[in-house]
Structures are given as structure tokens and as C-alpha cells.
Amino acid sequence: MLKSILICILGATIATKAPEVVVDSRQNASDRFFPGDFLFGASTAAYQIEGAWNLDGKGPNIWDEFTHSHPEKIVDHENADVTTNSYEFYLDDVEAVKNLSMNFYRISIAWSRILPTGDIANINEKGIEYYNKLIDAIINHKLEPMVTMYHYDLPQDLQKLGGLTNSIVISYFEAYANLLYDRFGDRVKYWITFNEPGDFCTAGYGADQHAPAVNAHGVGEYLCGHNVLKAHAVAYRLYRSSYYEQYKGQVGITLSSRFFYSDSNDTHTVDRAMQFSLGWFANPIFSPAGNYPAIMITSIASNSIREGRSWSRLPSFTDKWIETIRGSADFLGLNYYTSRYVEVNPEPKGTNPSYERDINLKFVIKPEWKPSASNWLYSVPKGIGDILRWIKEEYNNPEVFITENGWSDHGELDDDDRIAYLHDHLEQILDVVLSDESNLKGYTVWSIIDNFEWTQGYTEKFGLYSVNMSSPRRERTAKKSANFMATVASTHRIPEIN
Numbered sequence: 117m118l119k120s121i122l123i124c125i126l127g128a129t130i131a132t133k134a135p136e137v138v139v140d141s142r143q144n145a146s147d148r149f150f151p152g153d154f155l156f157g158a159s160t161a162a163y164q165i166e167g168a169w170n171l172d173g174k175g176p177n178i179w180d181e182f183t184h185s186h187p188e189k190i191v192d193h194e195n196a197d198v199t200t201n202s203y204e205f206y207l208d209d210v211e212a213v214k215n216l217s218m219n220f221y222r223i224s225i226a227w228s229r230i231l232p233t234g235d236i237a238n239i240n241e242k243g244i245e246y247y248n249k250l251i252d253a254i255i256n257h258k259l260e261p262m263v264t265m266y267h268y269d270l271p272q273d274l275q276k277l278g279g280l281t282n283s284i285v286i287s288y289f290e291a292y293a294n295l296l297y298d299r300f301g302d303r304v305k306y307w308i309t310f311n312e313p314g315d316f317c318t319a320g321y322g323a324d325q326h327a328p329a330v331n332a333h334g335v336g337e338y339l340c341g342h343n344v345l346k347a348h349a350v351a352y353r354l355y356r357s358s359y360y361e362q363y364k365g366q367v368g369i370t371l372s373s374r375f376f377y378s379d380s381n382d383t384h385t386v387d388r389a390m391q392f393s394l395g396w397f398a399n400p401i402f403s404p405a406g407n408y409p410a411i412m413i414t415s416i417a418s419n420s421i422r423e424g425r426s427w428s429r430l431p432s433f434t435d436k437w438i439e440t441i442r443g444s445a446d447f448l449g450l451n452y453y454t455s456r457y458v459e460v461n462p463e464p465k466g467t468n469p470s471y472e473r474d475i476n477l478k479f480v481i482k483p484e485w486k487p488s489a490s491n492w493l494y495s496v497p498k499g500i501g502d503i504l505r506w507i508k509e510e511y512n513n514p515e516v517f518i519t520e521n522g523w524s525d526h527g528e529l530d531d532d533d534r535i536a537y538l539h540d541h542l543e544q545i546l547d548v549v550l551s552d553e554s555n556l557k558g559y560t561v562w563s564i565i566d567n568f569e570w571t572q573g574y575t576e577k578f579g580l581y582s583v584n585m586s587s588p589r590r591e592r593t594a595k596k597s598a599n600f601m602a603t604v605a606s607t608h609r610i611p612e613i614n
């Protein structure tokens with residue numbers, strides 16, 4: 117059996133060739149099925165796969181600027197000027213998703229490809245044309261497009277105004293969202309406003325690890341988060357008031373979080389970690405009372421006072437904003453990769469403000485957790501089930517999509533470790549679904565193809581397909597894990613692995 121899977125995978129070359137689906141007969145007796153309406157998909161993001169960074173009128177974004185002016189910040193000194201060139205070869209990606217018998221393809225739109233300066237005053241029709249072709253191809257392949265409006269790539273001209281720390285960005289984003297609904301809303305039924313604000317606000321504004329590398333720690337990340345929550349809510353309300361009646365789509369947001377454990381069963385500490393992580397963005401949108409988690413409000417305020425301020429570094433919402441943001445999502449998109457144990461730190465010392473100082477926890481990796489090629493990613497399958505249960509309890513059982521879950525290696529076609537990771541996580545998810553512990557609607561693998569992994573450049577691979585980066589044609593080749601996911605998506609069962 118194993119050998120036949122291997123032959124089939126190694127024989128597959130480009131995306132147009134469907135990997136043979138092999139169902140393990142040992143599963144026939146099992147009645148553990150994902151429900152018929154459970155959706156499977158795969159994900160990419162514009163900057164990581166499109167290339168064509170300055171073609172056909174696209175304007176520069178903060179990642180173009182960051183990789184061009186600071187190549188030393190990228191492990192292999194690379195950038196995504198061309199990357200997997202999905203601007204030209206997008207059909208290969210769509211076919212790859214289709215070959216796996218999936219239901220949807222999660223893509224993102226590059227804001228500066230359709231609004232080169234970020235501003236509605238200057239629409240790039242060539243950019244609109246590209247996304248029309250891509251969305252039409254997805255639909256023609258009988259897949260559903262799930263579209264993220266913002267996946268880390270702010271138009272560079274908006275960064276000149278302070279980017280996501282300037283509240284003017286709320287109006288720019290609203291106009292951009294309006295354009296997307298207007299031009300693509302007839303075909304796109306799943307919208308995601310922002311991907312992982314906690315990550316891009318801390319790494320890009322609170323630190324200098326990611327673009328735009330502002331490093332205004334302790335202040336920048338919270339300003340960014342505040343404006344993103346408002347921009348998200350405004351875009352959601354706009355859809356409901358002006359487009360929902362006609363198009364009947366859904367608008368959500370994607371948040372990333374680990375689940376947290378405590379060796380001493382200290383639920384207070386686990387809750388602190390969850391609230392500073394998922395709660396930062398989920399609480400204002402999904403909790404019955406709205407607003408930031410109380411633990412964040414009080415901790416950041418008391419640290420701010422200790423630092424000599426008369427104001428909190430965490431901005432506050434007016435009642436009107438709390439109202440606008442509360443309930444502003446039809447689903448919660450969850451990106452889950454890994455988990456951590458947590459321990460409380462002693463009282464923070466000094467006056468240097470930061471998110472780390474505010475959260476004030478020590479994160480522990482267990483030696484038995486299997487490491488990936490990424491220094492932060494260890495396989496902790498139990499965490500995906502526990503975080504889904506936590507969401508159900510905390511936010512009154514909202515609709516959830518896993519919008520990313522995946523494993524990194526160095527590009528092996530025979531990627532048994534990825535298969536093991538996916539298998540073990542899917543088993544946990546299936547437990548949760550079958551016991552009704554989450555209102556989970558679908559599961560998305562990150563990613564359909566190997567691509568530009570931000571500061572890790574091309575050194576870490578997450579794809580179900582590898583891409584020949586030394587050939588201008590960028591041929592896609594199915595890995596063994598593509599076959600595994602095709603089996604899951606087509607049979608709604610999880611095949612046994614050795």
C-alpha cells in the first residue's frame with residue numbers, strides 16, 4: 117500500500133495531473149466521517165506566491181520595501197519579486213486545489229495591486245482583471261473562493277502616513293473593502309478582512325522582525341490592533357448594509373493562536389495567555405460584552421502607570437465603537453499551528469514597555485514535542501481540539517473555520533512528517549466535530565504550494581506541492597501529503613498511517 121502511494125506521488129509532476137486517491141481499506145469498518153457539509157480547502161497569500169511585484173501597475177507594499185531595503189533580515193536574503201509566479205501560473209494552483217478534491221481555495225488580494233497607493237482615487241484596472249481571472253478560474257473549477265483582504269501587505273504609501281498606527285487607515289480600508297465587494301462580491305461568498313492582526317501588529321509595529329519594522333514596542337502594536345479592529349468592523353458593517361441583501365455572503369476575520377497549558381493546572385495563567393493571544397482580537401468581536409479582555413485592560417494600565425504615564429498604552433474604545441465591533445463577524449477564522457506551556461514570571465522590572473512585558477509569561481516547549489523546520493513550530497495536535505473547545509465556551513459557540521494549519525520541512529516530496537502532523541490534527545478536529553464541541557464548518561491546509569516564508573525566505577516549506585524555483589515555468593509537483601489530503605477531502609475520512 118505504502119509503496120503504491122509512493123509511486124503515484126513520485127510519478128506526479130505538475131498540478132494538472134491529479135494524484136491517485138488511495139483509500140486505506142482498513143478504514144472501511146470505521147464510521148468516523150466528517151459530515152457531508154464539512155468543507156476542505158487550501159490556502160495561499162498574495163505576497164508569498166504572486167510575484168510580479170511591479171508589473172501591470174502594481175504599487176509597492178511594505179514587504180517589497182522591507183525585503184529590498186533589508187535583505188539581511190531574510191535568512192536567505194531573498195524576496196518575493198517573482199516567487200512562485202502565481203501571477204502568471206495561478207491556474208496551476210487552482211488545479212492543484214481541485215486535484216485534491218477540495219471545496220474551496222483561500223487566496224488573498226494584494227491591496228496595492230488594485231489600489232497602487234492604497235487610495236481609492238487611483239484604481240488599477242489591470243489588477244482587478246487579474247483577480248477577476250483568478251476568481252473565475254476558481255469558480256470554473258467548482259471551487260469556492262475564500263478571499264482575505266489583508267495578509268500582511270500594506271501599500272507602502274499608506275505606511276508613509278504611519279500605516280496601521282494612524283486611524284486614517286480605517287477610511288482607506290473601508291474604501292478598499294467597498295471596491296472589493298463591488299467588483300467581486302457577485303462571486304465571492306466568504307470574505308476575511310484581516311489575517312492574523314496579533315502577529316503583524318506585534319512583529320511589524322511592536323518589533324522590527326516583520327515589515328514595516330517600526331519597533332514602537334509597547335505602543336505601536338496596540339495602536340495597530342485598535343485601528344485594525346475598527347477597520348474590520350467598518351468593513352463588516354458596510355457589507356451588511358450595502359451588499360448582504362444582494363449577495364448573501366459572509367464576512368469574518370482570521371486570528372492565530374496557540375493553546376496554552378500549565379503543568380500545575382493554573383487556570384488563571386492559562387486564561388491570561390489565551391486572553392492576551394486570541395482574546396485581544398476575539399473578545400471585542402465575539403464576546404457578549406465586547407471590548408478588550410479585562411486582564412489586558414488592567415495589566416497594561418497598571419504597567420503604564422508604573423512607567424510614569426497617566427494614560428494606558430492600550431487605547432480604549434468609546435461605547436459606540438464597542439457596539440460597532442461587537443458581533444461584527446459571521447465566522448471566526450482560526451490559524452492553529454502549535455501550543456505552549458506557560459508559567460508566570462515575577463513582577464515585571466524596569467520601565468521599557470512591550471507586549472512581552474505586559475503578558476509577563478514564560479513559554480515552555482516540551483521535549484517530547486516533535487520539531488519542524490521552523491524554530492517555533494512543534495506538533496501539539498491536542499491543542500487544536502482544546503482551542504476549539506475554549507472558543508465554544510468563551511464566545512458562545514460561533515461559526516469557526518480553521519483557515520490555516522500546516523507543517524514545515526525542507527521540501528521533501530516524501531513528506532511523512534507533514535502527513536503525520538495533518539493526520540494527528542485532523543483526528544483531534546474530527547473528535548471535536550463528532551462530539552459537537554465546536555461549530556466548525558471547514559478546515560484549510562497551509563499551504564497548497566511551497567512559497568516565500570516571510571523572514572525565512574525559501575528555506576522552510578509548507579506546501580502540499582513543491583515548486584521548481586530554478587525553472588522559469590515554476591512547475592508544481594505533488595508531494596505525498598497531497599495524496600493524503602486528497603483522500604481526506606474526497607472520502608471525508610482520515611486514512612490510517614503507519
Ligand code: BGC
Nearest residue numbers: 161311312372451520562569
Ligand atoms: C501566516 C502565513 C505563514 C504561515 C507559516 C501564518 O501565520 O498566515 O502567511 O506562511 O503562518 O508561518
